[in-house]
Amino acid sequence: MNRRNHSFVMESKLHDVKGRVDYISSPKRQENLYAVFSNVEGSYWNLLAEQNQQDFTKSGTEGTCIEARELIIMLPPSLIDYDHEILLKYITSKFLEKYDVGCCAALHHNKSKTNLHIHLIFSEREIQQEVERKIASRNMFYNEKGKHVRTKKEILDEGGNLRSGCKIIKKGEVYETNFFQPKKEEFKSHAFLENMKQVMTDAINEIVQDENEKLQVFQKGGPYLATKKIGKNNPKEAEIRADNYLRQEWNRNVDRALLTGASEVEVMMAKQSQIDEPVAESLRDYGQDPKLFTGILQKAVGYLRGFVEFLRETKYCDRDSEGNPLIDHDMRIDITPEPLPAKSKGERPSSEKQEAEVMRLQQILNKMKKQEQKIYAIEQAIVKLEKDLKEVKKKWFHRKEQKELEGKIDAKKVQLEKAKAALDLIPAQYGYQNALEVTKAMKTARAELKKVQQAQKVWDSPEPKQEKMYLTIPANIPNVEKQEMQKSTGQKRSIHERLEEKKQIVEQQPKKKKQRNGMEL
Secondary structure: OOOOOEOOEEEEEEOOHHHHHHHHHOOOOOOOEEEEEEOOOOHHHHHHHHHHHHHHHHHOOOOOOOOEEEEEEEEOHHHHHOOHHHHHHHHHHHHHOOOOOOEEEEEEEOOOOOOEEEEEEEOOOOEEEEEEEEEOOOOEEEOOOOOEEOOHHHHEOOOOOEOOOOEEEOOOOEEEEEEEOOOOHHHHOHHHHHHHHHHHHHHHHHHOOOHHHOOEOOOOOOOOOOOOOOOOOOOOHHHHHHHHHHHHHHHHHHHHHHHHOOOHHHHHHHHHHHHHHHHHHHHHHHOOOHHHHHHHHHHHHHHHHHHHHHHHHOOOOOEOOOOOEOOOOOEEEEOOOOOOOOOOOOOOOOOHHHHHHHHHHHHHHHHHHHHHHHHHHHHHHHHHHHHHHHHHHOOOOOHHHHHHHHHHHHHHHHHHHHHHHHHHHHHHHOOOOOHHHHHHHHHHHHHHHHHHHHHHHHHHOOOOOOOOOEEEEOOOOOHHHHHHHHHHHOOOOOHHHHHHHHHHHHHHOOOOOOEEOOEEO
16 A cells, blocks of 8 residues: 555534535536535524524624534545445445434535545534423513623613614513534544544545555654645645645655665654754744745755665665674765755746837837937027128128028028927827926836846746755774675675775885886876
């Protein structure tokens, strides 16, 4: 059996049992609903909700009333081939064999049909054999919250009238009706859920034919780590997925360690030193911090991976009297923390829209700058003509030339006014009032483009490589001592050892120098 093929049974509290029963059993609201089973009528849930709300109000407890509870039971995929109604009744009967309460169950698949499961809603109360009705021995007064008060004054307004929402139950009338017995305390205990996990796991294993699909209740306190369920629309989905990945890697390395020769005690010691103790210390010093827990798991997986490597390296080593491996050389073990899975980058951010906007605004600004240069040229021409006119006026008999210059100046001024008007029209053509609005729009567009380009740069950058970490385990016996031990026990040395010995002998011999073509080799 796969050690990590654990059963999944989750319990939740229901604050609107009528709505929840309708949700799990309605074909209109469930895309993949296969069967529904109930041992009570629909009105049962109305009465249950009413009595729970009544008792909750009476108790004065803060918070939200718990009207019922629900079990979600995961099933192996192959069970979908069984008769749906018989399968649902079989699983539900395992619950009803022990608890005589009202329940409603439904067999579902999720939208992608990857998760076959049962919703089992149940009451925490057994129904009364006879309905209990309490009769008022005197007038009873209830405020807006439904809470019983002592005197009538407490429910009247300033005018002496009954306040809205308050009520009076007269002497002799029924003031309380109980259809159900008190809630069973057992359902509130942690032991109930643990028991249900075992009951449902045994029930499923009785009918599963494929041995690989048989389940096992996760044993807390063992060497393995339990993964977490990711609920629908959970805002911490990415964080839980990363955490589950590390938990699975730890579990895989536990399997490898056990298969390589480690004892369960050794693995448990590794778990205690690398996970349990650091987590306890982290909680004590920093409180609940998921990032710190993730770091602890990463280091723990790296350590356990290194332990597996050490077991492999020392598998055929000689042992001392206590069973510890005898190592004649320093061992360098890789204990690099387990990296988190690469996050999906999605599509590369596109800057086409921002680039097009910058280009459009640049074209507007270019047109305005060109028109402004035209205006400047006309103004300079007028200045030159006015200067010429001033010089001509100083001379005698140049009246004709003077008139020509004056005409040119007037024509240039008309041209200037038209150029200025054309400049005003350019931004208006594109929906802007003036050049200031265009430049502000350009500033914003460039900022947006820079933002996208920065996102592109981040997208293009490679994932940072994790720095390797190593643990050095020093030798505990010298080479000579090992060789003598091998000789005395008649053990053969490995090829690697004999080559290493030859190498040392050659290095100890005096070096000979040879001359060839006048060069020393």
